[in-house]
Amino acid sequence: MTTLRGLRVALRPVSESDLPRLFEILRQPAVARFWTPPENEREREGLLLGSDPDGADAISTFVITLADEVVGYIAGWEILEPDYRHAGVDVFLDSARHGRGYGVEAIQLVCRWLFEVRGHHRVIIDPAADNHRAIRSYERAGFKRVGVLRRYERGADGTFHDGLLLDLLAEDLA
Numbered sequence: 001m002t003t004l005r006g007l008r009v010a011l012r013p014v015s016e017s018d019l020p021r022l023f024e025i026l027r028q029p030a031v032a033r034f035w036t037p038p039e040n041e042r043e044r045e046g047l048l049l050g051s052d053p054d055g056a057d058a059i060s061t062f063v064i065t066l067a068d069e070v071v072g073y074i075a076g077w078e079i080l081e082p083d084y085r086h087a088g089v090d091v092f093l094d095s096a097r098h099g100r101g102y103g104v105e106a107i108q109l110v111c112r113w114l115f116e117v118r119g120h121h122r123v124i125i126d127p128a129a130d131n132h133r134a135i136r137s138y139e140r141a142g143f144k145r146v147g148v149l150r151r152y153e154r155g156a157d158g159t160f161h162d163g164l165l166l167d168l169l170a171e172d173l174a
Contacts (some may be wrong), residue, residue: 011062129162
């Protein structure tokens with residue numbers, strides 16, 4: 001897999017040596033609020049290193065770097081069934097880097113790769129409905145709101161919370 005480069009960030013494949021830093025970011029309160037804690041380290045390592053999340057046919061995981069510093073994680077996953085072919089994105093960013101456009105740039109890089117290299121026509125993302133900061137970022141990247149997914153995912157408090165489905169078509173990429 002290649003490295004994807006933007007104006008300020010670069011995305012490179014996740015390596016085993018990145019995991020301690022990524023776990024550190026996942027434990028930050030602003031990040032942990034929206035990412036379910038791992039059942040065990042093996043489960044989290046599997047996700048970060050590219051195992052099959054939620055039935056995806058393929059997944060590519062990257063660390064988001066800023067001047068060679070790991071500041072986040074982004075994955076592009078794919079459903080390859082011809083009649084339902086599409087891709088999705090999952091992302092988290094060091095809370096000290098929120099609000100500076102690094103996440104938007106990383107999302108655009110992965111989406112462009114999913115469209116141009118992997119041949120997808122549509123990418124989805126499904127944040128918690130109350131993750132307003134992330135939703136603004138996704139909309140800045142060109143995503144459009146599709147609808148609310150009621151009681152979509154279980155939160156850290158053990159109850160189900162709404163999600164928001166957004167999608168991006170190749171022609172919508174900002």
